[in-house]
Amino acid sequence: MCIGTKPGNCDISPNMNCLLQSNVIKTSLNLPRQTDLYATVTAYNKVRLNVRQTSDSFYVDATPPITSIKPTFVLENNNIAGKEGQWDKSLIKIYWKFDDDESPIAYHDVTLKTHHEGHTPVEHVKLGPENELTINLDGKSWLHSGDTYFATITSCNLAGLCSSEKSDDLKIDSSPPHLGGFKPAMVWENLNSSFGEWRSNITLLWYGFHDQESGIVRYFITVSKTYSGQELTNGVSTVNVDGSEIENKHSFLLNENLERDDILFLTIWAENSVGLNSSLARVSVTVLSSSSSLDTANLKGSLELEKHSCDIQNCNNDCTCAIVGQPCVEAKTNISCKEVNGSVSSHFIPHIDVFNGMNGMSPNITASSCCLAGSWRVNDEIRNKNITRFELSMGLQDQPVGEGIFDLKNERPWNDVGLQKHVVHCLPVNKTLIARENYVIYVRAWFSRSAYAIYRSAPITVDQTAPSLSRGRSVIDSNELCNADFDVIDWMDKITACWAGVFLERQGRVIYYVISLGTYPFGDDTFSRKKRWIDYQYYFGKYFIVARYKILFLRYGIQYRRFAYICFIGWFRN
Structure with missing residues (x-):
């Protein structure tokens, strides 16, 4: 056996006698790095006739991956800018980036821990070369309010060398301050x-x-x-x-x-x-x-x-000397509440947009099983001055206001938030948002002691499951009509990949795919991971799906005698 820089060459390590062994370990070779190497084995019989076989190329990687982006918690819609933690204890999003110029990254190992070494429901998650992870927890596995969590990402390359990086701390708190x-x-x-x-x-x-x-x-x-x-x-x-x-x-x-x-x-x-x-x-x-x-x-x-006999301030018996959070039940008022709308008082009612989340642009879908956040915007500053206060509620679509969120027998569904324009409500431990249900955020704007208008957000779908894989279907390398599945190809300039019907998403919808091409399963050493967004115009067309779900890999040659694996991961937006 010998090692060289070309098939059959022995310019790195000269021939050594391996007797009749079928494998050999040789140390202290001092092999060059970032160089394609070949092991050549020659077999001899008793009359010195021989046959030679050369391995596929290999190269040496003696360094572990290095961190280019430190593990970071994604806090979109789960916190307010500038705050040190997040309120949602059912959802954790992390992203990171490791680089390795010598050999591809094979997998990542993700752990989530607390500082006091308490139990966490996510101790080890093994991923491929992906650089992001969303962890969704059900009501039985929620993180604990008051605990501080950190994530550790271990990245390993194909040479088996690994390096780890720890995130900053993340405080979880889903309960508002106690009222004084x-x-x-x-x-x-x-x-x-x-x-x-x-x-x-x-x-x-x-x-x-x-x-x-x-x-x-x-x-x-x-x-x-x-x-x-x-x-x-x-x-x-x-x-x-x-x-x-x-x-x-x-x-x-x-x-x-x-x-x-x-x-x-x-x-x-x-x-x-x-x-x-x-x-x-x-x-x-x-x-x-x-x-x-x-x-x-x-x-x-x-x-x-004023502790007793204070005046009733609104038609719903709001006053200042009642039990906190309750109306003045003993008092009576002759003021009747009246809901007004634009068709009755167009000069009086402003237009208000109600959003899911805090940034006014988030989609009406959530992966949380714990919290709903809402914000609203008054689009008419002049009419905005007519508003004296806001009340907020939320509940299941097409149900009474507050249903599915509040205990309507013991709680008021409407909460006074003054003139604030955002709110967060997290459910207690014995209650969760229901998957596949739609929720609505309600904003009640008051214009006087008796007149109000109610505004609603678009329905918010709760989606707590990832896309699934169809049985009996797989990604194929095919022709441009996607009507064949090639096992061997004799060209080196392109691959047509087809995956129509492979991924199913029943609650939300797939918005993009991450695509890679590599020489090992889930690898991306030939074509690095790229996002391909779905054109919604063609999303529901059966035949267009086949036509649109094709990616041509051009200008990437496939090395001779290596298998090529194509990996696709379906993502959906939460």
Whole structure:
């Protein structure tokens, strides 16, 4: 046996006697790298007649793959930009990239772990040369809120050399902060501003907000003389949390002077580190003065909470002295609620688009079994000023509002979100989104104490399964009519690949294929992985599918005496 740079040559390692063995191991050869090598074996009989056989070419790769893109969690629609974690505990998306200039990457091994070495439902996933992975978990295997996860990707090349890379940490938190409220003693005082104007400074205290899983990062406060207004704080006042607060307290100037016996509405909510907001805590207070002076400049005093007998603010019995999250059940109002629409009050009703997800462009399909996120956009800024507040709900399509999401016997399906324009709702552990069902996000815009309009998103399909493979069908290398399956070809300039009917997607739809050509199963050493998007114009045409699902591999010669494998992976958008 000898080794050379050409078939039959022995210029790398000279002939060695192997006796009658059928295999041999030879060490300390110092073989050259990135060079095609051949092993030639010559067999002799007793009269020195011989026959020679040369192996396929091989080359030496002594280095493992290197990382070009560190493993990264894809947070689209699962977080708010700039936040450190995600709220969806049923869905993990990761992408990465390893490169190897000497030999192709054969496979990747993916693990997902927690810092405290707790159990995770995804300990080892073995993939081919793919560089992305979506992990979908059912309700029994959800990740744990409050846990921090990291992914480790191990990439191995055809030489069996491997390297690993770890992702940054990902915090999971699917629960909003616990709701708190304002507490005494809250005070106010009229002060002379730097511009010579008298304005009221108020000091507010609150309690009860906490978030064990990811911590509270800021509070939002509004002050108004109406139930859901923001005029006295000129919008929303933000109070950032720096970790040094002994008590929750904040002082700020209002846009106006307060007078004794004024009624103010105070609203506060908290945001945690993954961007989830608590419900709104809204109270009404009476402005009391500690001075008998009639001079406005010298007025100061306290803000007294209205705990009983507060006024009904809306036709649905919303008030500020009820149990948090509930209406004033004891009170009665003569105001009746009225739903209005564009055909009745076109001058009054703005146009609002409601989207699935946070970016306003996401498709109406989700792989999550845990959370729905929604956002909306008012397309008329002038009419936007007519809106006093938003309420949000979600539920199964063509069912009562809230059905399938809320316990309608014990929960209100509508949640007041003020003038916010996005919301996230995650289900508790005993409830999941149902695969193959359609959900709708509802936005109720209020224009007065009694008038509102309801806007709906397009149906959101829950798709939690990957495309499947048809039995008895496979990818074939064929002619341009896709009516033959070649086992051997005698040309080297092209391959026509056909896969009509191979992949099935019953819930969503396949949007693109990843295509490669290689000299080993799932390999891409001859034609690297490329995306081929489906032309939807032809998607449902039986005969056009055959015509469109063909890819010509041109200008890529196939090495003599090697098998060529064609690999196709069907993907669908979630």
